[in-house]
Amino acid sequence: MDFSWTEEQRQLYRDIVTFAQQELNHDLVERDREGHFSLEIWRKCAQFGLLGLNIHSEYGGSERDLLTTVLALEALGYGCRDNGLTFALNAQIWTIQKTIELFANEAQKEKYLPGLVAGTLIGAYAMTEPNSGSDAYSLETRAEKVDGGYRLTGCKELITFAPLADFAVIFATTNPELGKWGLTVFFVDRDTPGYSASPVQEKMGLRTVPIGRLSLDDCFVPESNRIGGEGAGAAIFNKSQELERACILASQIGAMAWQLETCLKYAQSRTQFGRPIGKFQAVSHRIVEMKLRLEVARLLLYRATWLAQNNEPVMLDAALTNIYLGEAFIESSLDAIRIHGGRGYLTENEIERDLRDAVAGPIYGGTADIQRNIVARLLGL
Numbered sequence: 001m002d003f004s005w006t007e008e009q010r011q012l013y014r015d016i017v018t019f020a021q022q023e024l025n026h027d028l029v030e031r032d033r034e035g036h037f038s039l040e041i042w043r044k045c046a047q048f049g050l051l052g053l054n055i056h057s058e059y060g061g062s063e064r065d066l067l068t069t070v071l072a073l074e075a076l077g078y079g080c081r082d083n084g085l086t087f088a089l090n091a092q093i094w095t096i097q098k099t100i101e102l103f104a105n106e107a108q109k110e111k112y113l114p115g116l117v118a119g120t121l122i123g124a125y126a127m128t129e130p131n132s133g134s135d136a137y138s139l140e141t142r143a144e145k146v147d148g149g150y151r152l153t154g155c156k157e158l159i160t161f162a163p164l165a166d167f168a169v170i171f172a173t174t175n176p177e178l179g180k181w182g183l184t185v186f187f188v189d190r191d192t193p194g195y196s197a198s199p200v201q202e203k204m205g206l207r208t209v210p211i212g213r214l215s216l217d218d219c220f221v222p223e224s225n226r227i228g229g230e231g232a233g234a235a236i237f238n239k240s241q242e243l244e245r246a247c248i249l250a251s252q253i254g255a256m257a258w259q260l261e262t263c264l265k266y267a268q269s270r271t272q273f274g275r276p277i278g279k280f281q282a283v284s285h286r287i288v289e290m291k292l293r294l295e296v297a298r299l300l301l302y303r304a305t306w307l308a309q310n311n312e313p314v315m316l317d318a319a320l321t322n323i324y325l326g327e328a329f330i331e332s333s334l335d336a337i338r339i340h341g342g343r344g345y346l347t348e349n350e351i352e353r354d355l356r357d358a359v360a361g362p363i364y365g366g367t368a369d370i371q372r373n374i375v376a377r378l379l380g381l
Contacts, residue, residue, distance in 0.1 A: 003302045009068055013075040019048050020079025028082050028208075032353060035200060035207040037164070041085065046119025050076065050089055055097060059113035066309040069093070070250045070301060077254025081350060083357035084208030086251035091160050091209075092116065094244045096123035099169055099185075103228050103236050108187065112167065124165035126156040126214050127237065133158075134370050136237065137180040141216065143172035149222040150174075152186065152194075155215050158364075162212035163200045166190050170216065171233050183233030187225040194219030205356035244365050246304035246318035249325040252361065253301060255354060256294045256332050262351075263287055263339045277339075286335040293328040300324050316378045319371040326361030326368055333358045 005013075023044050031038065045051060054069040055061025064072065073093075077086050100112055115121030132139040141154025152172050156162070167189045175182035188195055198213040228236055267278030267287060277283045304317040333355035337344035344351040362368035 001303065001306050003067075003299075003306075005071065009071055012068070012072055016048075016050075016072055016075035017079035020076055023048075024080040024082055024085060029347060029350065031082070032084070032207050033347075035202055035210075037084075037088075037200075037208055037210050041082075042088075042122075043119040045085075045089060046117065051092065051097075051119055052117040054093065055101065055113060055117055059109065060117040061113075066247070066305050067302065070247055070305045073247075073250040074254040074257075074298075074301075077251030078258050079254070080251075081258075081353075082208055083251070083255060083354065084206040086255070087206050087248075087357075087360075088160065088209035090248045090251055091125070091244075092123065094248050095125040095240055096169060098243050099125070099227070099236060099240045102239060103185075103232075104187075107224070108227065112187070115166075121166045122161050122164065124159050124161045124168040124214065125240075126159050126162070126168045127171045128158045129155060130157055134367055137183065137234070139171060139173060139183075140176075141170065141172040142176075143174050143184055143186065145174065146220070149220060149225070150184075150186065152188065152216040152219040152221060155213060157213045158211055159214055160209060160211050160364075162197050162214050163210045165197070168195075168214055169227070170214075171237065172216075173233075174230050178231065180234040181231050183237065184230050185227040185233045185236050186221050187227065188216070188219060188221055192219055192221065204359060205353070206360055207356075241366060242314050242318050243308060245322040245371065246301070246308055246314055248365055249322065249329070249361060250301060252325055252329045252358075253294070253298050256290070256297065256329060259332055259336045259354065260287070260290045260294055263290065263336050266340060283339055286339055290332045290335055293332050297321075297325045297328050316375060319374045319378075322365065323362070323368045323371045323375075326358075329358040329361055330355065 024041055049062055052061035053064045053072055057063055073090060080086055097116055100109055112121060116123060127136060129139050129141060143150040143152050152170060154172060167187055170186045170188050172184060173182040174184050194217040196215045200210040201212050264287060267283050268276050270277045300321040304314055304321045307314040307317055336351055337355060340351050343349050
């Protein structure tokens with residue numbers, strides 16, 4: 001494996017950092033406090049090309065390979081201090097776009113992908129339900145076969161972009177007795193009768209990306225809205241989750257690099273007892289741990305992405321990457337606050353927000369506990 005970068009890739013990294021620093025950080029303390037998602041900023045990201053990184057040119061994308069896409073999203077995390085926005089972009093790329101690219105038919109791709117790349121459409125990936133989170137295949141949303149299509153009934157919760165999505169990728173069961181083999185996937189457009197979304201739900205962190213509930217009440221969708229065949233939902237879910245688990249935290253690598261640089265500068269300039277605080281072992285060791293976490297997380301991410309790019313089995317590495325990145329960002333965020341002391345605890349200094357945002361890492365996309373179960377099973381335990 002060679003993780004060296006070409007000059008073109010390094011320039012892409014620099015360009016994205018510059019764009020993010022200049023365009024994406026305005027009024028962030030206020031937007032975070034208010035839980036405000038900026039559609040204007042989202043469309044700036046689309047215009048810059050972030051939503052088309054790994055999409056074929058016929059749909060408006062730039063056809064970057066997976067490793068280059070991950071590098072670009074790492075650059076985004078370094079330059080953009082809005083972890084809610086970077087999470088939203090990653091979720092859209094790895095769950096919505098990749099599901100469509102890999103499993104939708106040509107008519108469905110033509111309907112949704114150009115708008116997603118242009119930022120004029122936003123999708124929601126709807127698997128989680130009130131009674132099925134980690135136990136994903138116990139979902140209760142039903143898809144009843146009727147003339148010309150299906151009638152969907154059920155409720156989804158904790159869905160990213162649910163309050164404002166133009167469409168949702170809905171997982172439902174055509175036959176609960178079949179377990180995961182009855183799982184089927186559908187496109188449901190926002191204006192479909194029987195489809196409704198809750199208002200934005202307030203949350204601890206990642207406040208600039210909206211989440212909420214979706215309700216389906218005898219919601220008719222034509223057969224042409226089905227993704228793949230009946231019963232293909234488990235395969236679609238597993239494949240999309242592999243890519244999500246491996247790559248959705250890519251921007252956190254950039255955020256951890258920004259944390260490290262910020263803490264280094266502060267430790268070198270802040271003096272106590274007549275010398276820079278970085279000369280005290282209690283501080284310097286925290287910074288060393290931050291550096292170690294960053295480099296291990298980066299290598300895990302690159303390895304998992306390389307495997308996916310080369311069509312190698314990635315389930316084990318994706319789970320390991322997801323566990324480590326999610327938990328490492330929390331630990332480094334805690335260290336950053338402690339290094340900055342009381343200043344780090346103040347909202348105005350924009351250090352504490354990373355910790356609030358990081359807490360969700362071991363929860364979404366399959367909890368860290370579930371990832372550990374996957375790893376244990378793959379190790380033969």
